[in-house]
Amino acid sequence: MKRQTVRFTINGEARELAVYPNDLLLNVLRDQESLTGTKYGCGIGECGACTVQVDGAPTLSCLKLAVSVDGCKVVTIEGLAKGNQLDPVQEAFLDNSAVQCGFCTPGMVMMGRALLDEKPRPTEQEVRDHMRGSLCRCTGYASIVRAIMVAGEKAELS
Amino acid sequence: MYQTTNTRIIVPEFDVRQPTSLEAVLRELEHNAKGTRLLAGGTDLLVQIKLERTQPARLIDITRVPELMGMAVKDGMLIVGAATSIRTLANGVGVRERYTALAESCDAFSTVPVMIMGTIGGNLCNASPAADTAPALFAFDGAVELASCEGSRRTVPLDEFFVGPGRTVMREDEVMVAVRLPKTAAGTGSAFVKIGRVAADISKVSAAVKLVRKDDRVSECRIAVGAVAATPMRAYTAEQYLAGRRIDAKTLADAARAVEEDVKPITDVRSTKEYRTHVAGVAVKDALGAAWQRARGGERQ
Incomplete structure (x- = not known):
């Protein structure tokens, strides 16, 4: 197996990396790029902890070959904040105590961001439906759902 | 069979091709179809590879082929x-x-x-x-x-x-x-019902119905059910029974019974055979009711 060169942007920065055909985007981000915000949870697309954005679409990085993001724009949880200014979804997670152990949080925030990009003021049912692939085992969903709705409301007010 | 528990990395090695036209995909297949798998979204195939249920020597990524999108x-x-x-x-x-x-x-x-x-x-x-x-x-x-x-x-x-x-x-x-x-006819109504443990789950039973409502009767109808046989299947007996009939409590119950007799489900981790048999009828009944209501809207047009 030979390494292949892939060119893509990570959080706005152009990268050129040598990866093996069986390397997963998740591991390239975590191990080669030291972007450990993206988590390995189940590895089979059940939990959503590894969710990143590829060309704006929420994508499970544990089921994405690194070679297949050639030419794409990848955004991870590390890329949401602008300098010291957190993304409104991140702010809302803090304000609403939507983080306990924090393991599912990066995936949750990426999914919440994607929903608000599509639909700035979702209903609670829409939030729950959109988030059904992101599993949490300690915080509880109520505060997570509330945080996403609050982030939508605040964005509308500002 | 050896069941690996690692799902973080992919252990087996393979080549990945990334053709950008249908012609190039076919050329790749011509070279060596054996041991080659087509890779689209990867949400199933990569899981199968991780669990070592399949070991392709080569993957053809078809998500960059405009003719297929x-x-x-x-x-x-x-x-x-x-x-x-x-x-x-x-x-x-x-x-x-x-x-x-x-x-x-x-x-x-x-x-x-x-x-x-x-x-x-x-x-x-x-x-x-x-x-x-x-x-x-x-x-x-x-x-x-x-x-x-x-x-x-x-x-x-x-x-x-x-x-x-x-x-x-x-x-x-x-x-x-x-x-x-194919194009749908005037007066068509359809519905899909999925029964699962939670929304994100694989279905225990699923059912889809399409019917054409004419002069307040079913002039044509298709019923299909999933997860109740070795393949997704049509429920022909119920389809034939409903043709020319009106949808009411009695015909719904009869159609559901016909579906129950046609399905051949198994018991597995998600459900029992008995549950699937009964619920297949219920799911079809629900889908028929919804499709019938929706078809009325179409009939007025």
Whole structure:
């Protein structure tokens, strides 16, 4: 197996990396790029902890070959904040105590961001439906759902 | 069989090809079809590779092939490229209005990232008896277009496509190009019902119904059920029974009983045979009721 060169942007920065055909985007981000915000949870697309954005679409990085993001724009949880200014979804997670152990949080925030990009003021049912692939085992969903709705409301007010 | 628990990395080695035209995909298949798998969304195939249930020597990534992406209407027929994502299909112009059951089956499809990554062709080619989109495509008399590296093309009606769990009539040297759905008639109503433990789960039972309502009777009807046999299946007995009849409490109950007699479910981790048998009838009943109501709207037009 030979390494292949892939060119893509990570959080706005152009990268050129040598990866093996069986390397997963998740591991390239975590191990080669030291972007450990993206988590390995189940590895089979059940939990959503590894969710990143590829060309704006929420994508499970544990089921994405690194070679297949050639030419794409990848955004991870590390890329949401602008300098010291957190993304409104991140702010809302803090304000609403939507983080306990924090393991599912990066995936949750990426999914919440994607929903608000599509639909700035979702209903609670829409939030729950959109988030059904992101599993949490300690915080509880109520505060997570509330945080996403609050982030939508605040964005509308500002 | 050895069951690995590692899912963080992919241990087996393989080559990945990334052709950008259908011609190039077929050329790749011509070289060496054996040991080659077509990779679309990867939400199923990469899991199978991680669990070492399949060990391809080569993957052909077909998500950069324009001929396999997107949707078009030709002569009233809806043509959906095989590598079109489930999300794109659900949001396609006119899909929800004309092919309601199909849009509903896409809505019920696993989770949002899987809907975005997963493709219609992948859902069909993996040939799970529980494939969410299959019953709806059966109900609309869908067919799949296959191309082979020898240059031949064939169109296979969906109800002849599946052979068994994970098996289809598609050959190793073929690629699915598109799914074709005929135009729906005036007075058509359709619905999809999925029974699962939670929304993101694989179905225990699924059912899709399409009917044409004329003079307050069912002039034509298709009923298909999933996860209750070795392949998704049509419920022919119930279809024939309902033709020419009105939908009411009695005909619904009779149709449900006919479905219960036709299905051949198994007991597995998700459900028992008995549960699936009964609920298949209930799911069809619910779908028939919804389709009948929706068809009334269509009849007035």
